[in-house]
Amino acid sequence: MTAPTLWAIMATALLSALLFGEGLGLNLTIVAVPAVLAAAFAARDAGRRPRPWTLVWAVGGLALLAVPALLDAGWPTFLALVSALALTAFALHGGRGWPSVLLGPVGLIDSLGAGTTWVWNGVRERAGGSRGKAGPVLRTVAVAALLLVVFGALFAGADAAFAELLGSLIPDVSLSQAPWRLSLLLLGLFGAISLARTAAAPLRWDRVVFKPGRARGRLEWALPLIVLDLLFAAFNAVQLTVLLGGYDEVLSAPDPAFYSEYARQGFWQLLVATCLTLAVIGLALRWAPRADARDRTLVRAVLGTVCVLTLVVVASALRRMDLYVDAYGLTRLRVSVTAMEIWLGVVILLIMAAGVFGARLLPRALAASAAAAVLAFGLASPDALVAERNVERFAENGAIDLRYLEGLSADAVPALDRLPEPQRSCALRDIDARLREDDGSWYATSWSQARARDILRDRAVNRSVGPCGEPSREEEYDPYADDPYDVP
Structure with a gap:
């Protein structure tokens, strides 16, 4: 040494x-x-x-360290640190x-x-x-x-x-x-x-060499996937019909719980379906025979159809989450799982590209896409997005959950600062208290914290405001109100 x-x-x-x-x-x-x-x-x-790839991983890992330097929220920072460590391992090995x-x-x-x-x-x-x-x-x-x-x-x-x-x-x-x-x-x-x-x-x-899977007969592996293609096609046909005009019936339902259940459960089920589809594709690639041109053509046709139909499922899941957010507002959990669903769609596209151009770069492409997604998620500032969307919703219909918003990080201060009083002080008083208690040195302060302190210094929070109200009936019904997103 x-x-x-x-x-x-x-x-x-x-x-x-x-x-x-x-x-x-x-x-x-x-x-x-x-x-x-x-x-x-x-x-x-x-x-x-x-x-070249060593430098790509190294630069990507250092770029991810911009997230804790810019943001105050804990969850994006945690994701960025884990991803930076993974990229560092790729660069070194x-x-x-x-x-x-x-x-x-x-x-x-x-x-x-x-x-x-x-x-x-x-x-x-x-x-x-x-x-x-x-x-x-x-x-x-x-x-x-x-x-x-x-x-x-x-x-x-x-x-x-x-x-x-x-x-x-x-x-x-x-x-x-x-x-x-x-x-x-x-x-x-x-x-x-x-x-x-x-x-x-x-x-x-x-x-390290993984033993390849034993090739199955065409009927043994292709028939289940063809049946799955038909099921996907039937589901997507219904979704396209609803997307082109059937949502009015859902929106006009007399029971708000029905609307919530339709959007919320549908999203989660479609998210699980997307993940399971990726597992099915991986197993099919392991067992499908590709000894001759006809086998390779059949593999591409069947799995390509699965991928295309899965993209429609991804779009449907995102649409359902958009409906739910319009009705009940944006939360940390909702923005997180939406970002995950978008990345899963990117994974499907990369698999399709590997089927056309070859899978040699697929492992690196998937790792790079995951790191890029984490970086984009952090730089988008989820807490700021949540605050921005809820402030807009308050301006439209007067609905707001102040108890949820006051638990956000300093990233949300610029958006929450636009609320009228007393809602502004109710939303900002806990954030202001946390910033006063944690007045760290320059090297321990993120850009978001410094900006929030400047805003709260120019326009102080009114700590004499009375009770800030209870969550609305919709928000009490909403199971996401207590999502475990906040990481100290």
């Missing part, structure tokens, strides 16, 4: 301990820089050179087949044990080769740190403005936080070790 790799690992650990204790914001990007450098140095020392895509993240865990021994041996070698040189360096660092602490404390005591500036720039490292800071240091240390070791000695997942 070379000195640059070791120093990058140590920098990652130190920054993790200092910054992560106060929140996310820009912290993830700041800590990611030395971690990426550690992996790059280790890969260079091992003789590995970056390939390489490979293009299904084993690399499915098992790549496991390699990071496998590298942790071997990586710890690898780093320890590297530290011992560096220490043995630098005896007599470490002393002056350590003394210099100690003197510089002592001077900063002493004179920084004196200047902070002499001027309140300087003390406030210093407090916003330097993390709180009080002794009461020592256990928490130590945990974060170890997290950053072992995380950087895992990345560096994987970059130097990745697992070759593409060498």
Whole structure:
């Protein structure tokens, strides 16, 4: 192990301990820089050179870190972090087949044990080769740190403005936080070790060979799918008929619960049908015979028909959710599952393209589409969309669930700020209280939080407003009102 790799690992650990204790914001990007450098140095020392797809995964992973830097909501941030970790594993391991895509993240865990021994041996070698040189360096660092602490404390005591500036720039490292800071240091240390070791000695997942499925007879695999095609065609014919004019009967139903049940249950059932269709396609591709041209033509015809009809199912599911949102408003869960249904439609299109142009790039295309979907979902700011749609609905018919809206994140503040009083203060008072309690440093503050604080500073929340009302009867009936979306 070379000195640059070791120093990058140590920098990652130190920054993790200092910054992560106060929140996310820009912290993830700041800590990611030395971690990426550690992996790059280790890969260079091992003789590995970056390939085009390696750069694609690396850039995609760094782009996903923009979500916590921009947004305050927890769920999009969680999705972005998981996706960024997966893309990092793809970049470090390489490979293009299904084993690399499915098992790549496991390699990071496998590298942790071997990586710890690898780093320890590297530290011992560096220490043995630098005896007599470490002393002056350590003394210099100690003197510089002592001077900063002493004179920084004196200047902070002499001027309140300087003390406030210093407090916003330097993390709180009080002794009461020592256990928490130590945990974060170890997290950053072992995380950087895992990345560096994987970059130097990745697992070759593409060498894992899955045994192909035994080819079935044409009748055995094709007949069930043809029957499924006919069922899809019949369902889609009914959906198209309703879509072209039959919704008026549903909308005019005397019982609102009937309308809700029609849209809500229909969406979930169609979402499950889409997922099951993907499983059916995967199994059919495994068992379908493709020994000659006639078999390949039959596979493309039957599965292509399934894919086309599934796209109609996707459109029908999205239409039902749109009806439900028009009636009862947008929530975090609804916008999330709608985004998932749209991505499933993209997956169907990619499978169709693989059937025409070949499936060599399909694993990478699916992984890239998932990461792009997560990035787009985060940058679209789900909480802002929810607030925007509900504010528009309030302007149209006066219906609003203030209890739900006050649980949104700071991303929703610009839209909620347009509400009239007292609805505005009712929706914003909890968000305002959370922002006042969590007035973090610049590196732990997202752009959304900073913008919300500016808005609430210019136009303060009226905390003397009375009770903000109960949810309407529709919203009490609505089972999504308590959706488990909020992640602290």
